[in-house]
Amino acid sequence: MPVPVPHQRTVVLPHQAGPVDDACADTARAAAPGAGYATDQDVRVPAPAAGQRTAHAAPQGLQEPEEPLMDERRLSADHGTAPQGLTLLLIGEDPNSHVPEMSDWAGRRVRLRTARNLTEAERLLTDDVHCILLDLPPAERADRTERDGGADGAPGAELGMLHDVLRMAPSHAVLVLTYETDAERAADAVRVGAQDYLFRDELDGAVLSRAVRYAVERKRADLAQRQLTESRMLAQENARLERGLLPTPLLDGSDLRFAACYRPGRSRALLGGDFYDTVRTPDGTVHAMIGDVCGHGPDEAALGVELRIAWRALTFAGLSGDELLATLQKVLEHERSDDEIFATLCTVDISADGHYAGLSLAGHPAPLLARAGELPRLLPYECGGPALGLLPQARWPRRQVELGGSWSLMMYTDGLIEGRIGEGNRRLGQEGMTELVSRQMAHGLTGEDLLDATVREVRDLNGGELTDDVAVLLLDR
Numbered sequence: 001m002p003v004p005v006p007h008q009r010t011v012v013l014p015h016q017a018g019p020v021d022d023a024c025a026d027t028a029r030a031a032a033p034g035a036g037y038a039t040d041q042d043v044r045v046p047a048p049a050a051g052q053r054t055a056h057a058a059p060q061g062l063q064e065p066e067e068p069l070m071d072e073r074r075l076s077a078d079h080g081t082a083p084q085g086l087t088l089l090l091i092g093e094d095p096n097s098h099v100p101e102m103s104d105w106a107g108r109r110v111r112l113r114t115a116r117n118l119t120e121a122e123r124l125l126t127d128d129v130h131c132i133l134l135d136l137p138p139a140e141r142a143d144r145t146e147r148d149g150g151a152d153g154a155p156g157a158e159l160g161m162l163h164d165v166l167r168m169a170p171s172h173a174v175l176v177l178t179y180e181t182d183a184e185r186a187a188d189a190v191r192v193g194a195q196d197y198l199f200r201d202e203l204d205g206a207v208l209s210r211a212v213r214y215a216v217e218r219k220r221a222d223l224a225q226r227q228l229t230e231s232r233m234l235a236q237e238n239a240r241l242e243r244g245l246l247p248t249p250l251l252d253g254s255d256l257r258f259a260a261c262y263r264p265g266r267s268r269a270l271l272g273g274d275f276y277d278t279v280r281t282p283d284g285t286v287h288a289m290i291g292d293v294c295g296h297g298p299d300e301a302a303l304g305v306e307l308r309i310a311w312r313a314l315t316f317a318g319l320s321g322d323e324l325l326a327t328l329q330k331v332l333e334h335e336r337s338d339d340e341i342f343a344t345l346c347t348v349d350i351s352a353d354g355h356y357a358g359l360s361l362a363g364h365p366a367p368l369l370a371r372a373g374e375l376p377r378l379l380p381y382e383c384g385g386p387a388l389g390l391l392p393q394a395r396w397p398r399r400q401v402e403l404g405g406s407w408s409l410m411m412y413t414d415g416l417i418e419g420r421i422g423e424g425n426r427r428l429g430q431e432g433m434t435e436l437v438s439r440q441m442a443h444g445l446t447g448e449d450l451l452d453a454t455v456r457e458v459r460d461l462n463g464g465e466l467t468d469d470v471a472v473l474l475l476d477r
Contacts, residue, residue: 086110086130087128088111088130088133089125089129089131090115090133090135091114091116091132091165092135099112099203100205101205103209118165121165125168125169132165132173134194136177136189162174163192173219175194175215176189176198179201195218196215246270251278251280256476260473261451263415263455263469264469272469273292274292274293274470275290275292275293276411277312278473279312285352287320287347288348288350288409288473290345290473291346292344292345292471294342294343300341314327320349324347325360326396329389332389342389343362344362344365345363345388346365347359348360348409350403356401356403357400358400362386362387362388363385363387364387364413365430366384367409368409368411368433369403369410370441371403371404372405372407376410378430383398410474411474412433413472414468419458419459419466422463428458428461437454440453440454447476451472454472458470
């Protein structure tokens with residue numbers, strides 16, 4: 001809303017201002033960055049003798065072209081450079097337009113630059129300009145419709161110039177100066193994008209100073225709000241994308257119970273370099289896998305998603321064991337951004353009756369198996385092969401494992417076992433993890449409760465959040 005302006009003010013109207021020639025722009029350029037701000041806000045120049053002309057007889061920014069620059073340099077030499085304050089850019093066709101002298105919120109004198117058109121304004125619009133004063137020429141009611149674009153309400157020459165200013169300076173506050181007879185057009189200017197408007201008929205230094213400060217702070221608030229909104233929208237889009245890339249287990253028709261826990265190492269992310277999936281093929285076999293791309297950034301997360309989707313497609317195509325891992329390695333070699341990137345993988349193929357499983361390891365930690373009435377134990381690791389992407393002609397043997405009638409199989413990534421214990425360099429390791437899971441199972445925890453409790457205790461032992469991605473998958477029968 002516009003800043004309220006009181007009536008009955010003493011003002012200097014345009015026809016009362018002193019003459020100004022074409023050197024206004026040169027004077028403003030002399031005040032551009034590098035020259036510093038005016039330092040005469042605390043200096044009072046003696047009144048000129050009768051008939052003597054002085055640069056301070058006219059307001060700053062609209063002074064005579066030659067003497068002001070010399071006076072300004074003399075004041076700078078005598079008093080040093082003052083702290084930087086507000087810098088305004090006045091754009092208007094009337095070279096005699098008068099703007100009252102004003103101060104910013106710290107009491108420093110405000111520097112004013114003047115431009116007659118957009119070409120000059122673009123040259124004078126430097127980073128230290130805080131606010132643009134756009135001086136709209138008076139509009140007569142008789143030809144108002146013609147100039148403002150006709151009955152359709154489209155902006156005419158004056159508001160068209162405002163559009164140009166807003167495009168030229170999207171991050172600057174814009175304050176429109178007009179006459180009280182043009183109140184409707186002034187309101188239109190605010191709707192177009194100006195921060196506020198002021199009537200020239202009621203203008204003085206205090207009102208203008210307050211309006212400029214208001215416009216600058218409002219523009220800052222608008223920009224901050226816009227950046228916050230854009231950040232929230234981007235975060236929501238990323239969250240939707242990452243959530244859509246998380247796997248949905250396909251176990252229809254199986255009597256196995258599935259649970260998973262996933263925590264990326266990246267701050268405020270849903271996906272990391274770890275990946276997992278579980279599907280059931282038409283023959284009744286349940287296929288599960290878990291993997292880890294080296295690193296935990298967005299590129300690694302994207303590569304992990306590609307490998308997971310490729311694994312699912314190859315599994316439904318009937319591939320398993322060494323043939324499947326060899327094909328995944330080709331996918332990795334073609335999709336990775338660096339030849340040094342590799343991925344570890346663990347695949348398990350559980351028979352339709354649930355009593356046996358085929359295990360293949362590609363540089364990945366062995367799963368943890370807990371049979372009914374027995375303590376959890378790690379499955380053999382010696383049968384594994386190298387990580388994907390390390391050796392071009394690698395092979396990955398497949399080992400047959402007996403599961404039994406009732407069991408729990410936990411697959412995990414190394415983020416779960418590489419957390420520290422206490423303040424030293426000792427790691428939890430696979431043995432520590434086995435003891436931890438055994439203790440949680442002894443308390444009767446199963447499914448997601450077991451995984452959440454396990455990850456929480458690992459984090460507590462580490463003394464804080466784990467820096468690496470963590471993925472844990474649990475199948476029960």
